[in-house]
Amino acid sequence: MNFPLFIARRYLFSKKKHNAINIISAISACGVALGTLALVCTLSVFNGFQDMVASFFTAFDPELKITVREGKVFAPSSPTLQQVKSLPEIDIWTETLEENAMVQYKDRQAMAVIKGVEDNFRQLTSIDSLLYGTGTFLLNDSIVDYGFMGVEFISELGTGLHFVNPLSVYAPKRNVRVNIANPTAAFNREYLFSPGAVFAVNQQKYDAHYILTSLSFARRLFDYETEVSAIELKLKPGADLHSVQKKIATILGDRFTVQNRYEQQADVFRIMEIEKLISYLFLTFILAIACFNVIGSLSMLILDKREDVETLRNLGADDRLIARIFLLEGRLITLFGALAGIALGLLLCFLQQRFGLISLGGGNGAFVVDAYPVSVHATDIFLIFGTVIAVGFLSVWYPVRYLSRRLLGKR
Incomplete structure (x- = not known):
């Protein structure tokens, strides 16, 4: 088994000396999960509106x-x-x-x-x-x-x-x-x-x-x-x-x-695609901010595990291996947050499709549909997962290397 990954996984699930570190790590994962959930639901709603508009013009426009x-x-x-x-x-x-x-x-x-x-x-x-x-x-x-x-x-x-x-x-x-x-x-x-x-x-x-x-x-x-x-x-x-x-x-x-x-309705769909892209970029920016919470939990974890780091050094571990342990720790938090967010987002989209939990609020036939339409596309899910992993990995790479040098310098 990959030794740094094994240690990082133990650090993720083991109880720390200070219970606050566990709480902060959980909050960091929840922040990533909420950002991922927002991406899944928002893009699925845009897909729903696109499919709804397409169902209208299919009855009038030719193939x-x-x-x-x-x-x-x-x-x-x-x-x-x-x-x-x-x-x-x-x-x-x-x-x-x-x-x-x-x-x-x-x-x-x-x-x-x-x-x-x-x-x-x-x-x-x-x-x-x-x-x-x-x-x-x-x-x-x-x-x-x-x-x-x-x-x-x-x-x-x-x-x-x-x-x-x-x-x-x-x-x-x-x-x-x-x-x-x-x-x-x-x-x-x-x-x-x-x-x-x-x-x-x-x-x-x-x-x-x-x-x-x-x-x-x-x-x-x-x-x-x-x-x-x-x-x-x-x-x-x-x-x-x-x-x-x-x-x-x-x-x-x-x-x-x-x-x-x-293509006959290119203007309508181009506007909707631009709105979808802008929403995706804004939510990705919010997700990046949420990922920086992981840095706070990692810095406290590094301080908490100073004695373990000394033990690893005595056993022959170099600074690069030690930094990789905490880097993988941050990536695991991001990964679990992404998986949890996608699962919750898909569940919420299913409930919206089935029960129409969130209505448009018009009432009395003011809108064509009573609730927000939702359509989940597999390509969007893969895009969201790739985005969360990329943003999460990049956001912790440099800070972990920096914190490892500053907080774990040889004494």
């Missing part, structure tokens, strides 16, 4: 989305796109046209994002699960076009769920200069009628700005014939998303961008 790198629109009839359309992994192929427009209802006006989609948009996404009201997902009929608005957008316009008067939608004509004498001549004007339903994605980006309607309506409004702003895809069951994404990107080349759901 893969093809857009052009330069410009707004492109022709979907190009040979490379038709080659992609013929891939056996593609289940649903939907052309969409998305652009800003001004919407007016009675005396209220607001800017909106008009998204024209094909009828198979219903099979592409789980839009039916997002609809509220008596209407079904019908984009148009032989007479009129229907507009499905976000739940926050109907509040801004004051239309209500069922509105009698149609929405007036305005968009500037392409390649037409505005005539100051008659500015309305430079705008296209179309009408959208109430479908008897609204959608709620629980994301302000969609709920407060988007209107879903037919692709033919969007093309009339924005003066396009066959152009689209994006092609949205749904893959067949069992198809590997990343391999299909890479295959499509290879076929299309540099002119197009192929994005999965997470």
Whole structure:
């Protein structure tokens, strides 16, 4: 057995001459454990919020989305796109046209994002699960076009769920200069009628700005014939998303961008990742401060074991071996604190998942979930364990060497 480790382990669990040393050592281990627990719980809560947001947009955003790198629109009839359309992994192929427009209802006006989609948009996404009201997902009929608005957008316009008067939608004509004498001549004007339903994605980006309607309506409004702003895809069951994404990107080349759901929501997830990183750095700094408590317990242990050190020297131990004993003592305290903190953190996360111990405090449906969501990722646990061990080992390395020279100098 490693002799310094054997002695360090005996020192850790044996009773000291002064009971205060045992208490201080226990407090040091508890400090490391609490810092580790805070890291486990905090990162798991951020993971929970990320998973919750992902569950929202999976019902609205497509699995893969093809857009052009330069410009707004492109022709979907190009040979490379038709080659992609013929891939056996593609289940649903939907052309969409998305652009800003001004919407007016009675005396209220607001800017909106008009998204024209094909009828198979219903099979592409789980839009039916997002609809509220008596209407079904019908984009148009032989007479009129229907507009499905976000739940926050109907509040801004004051239309209500069922509105009698149609929405007036305005968009500037392409390649037409505005005539100051008659500015309305430079705008296209179309009408959208109430479908008897609204959608709620629980994301302000969609709920407060988007209107879903037919692709033919969007093309009339924005003066396009066959152009689209994006092609949205749904893959067949069992198809590997990343391999299909890479295959499509290879076929299309540099002119197009192929994005999965997470890449379509890159801004949202980038902000959450930055917040998670900042929290991790702050808690690591607090953990480093907690690890310095170990130095206090080690300094008292060194004073308590002076007689043992003299005995070891008489038996032939050099200063390097003696310093290593106390260094391993500090590392053992850090190790046990880290293991205890991870175990308690995982237990607390399990209880939060099962019973929702800590609520968001909104009540009455003010939040989408009643309690803080928690999701434990194995990669985070390994990162936390590595961080605690690294911080703990580094925080005691130099102080132990210094204290060993000062307090255990040969007399």
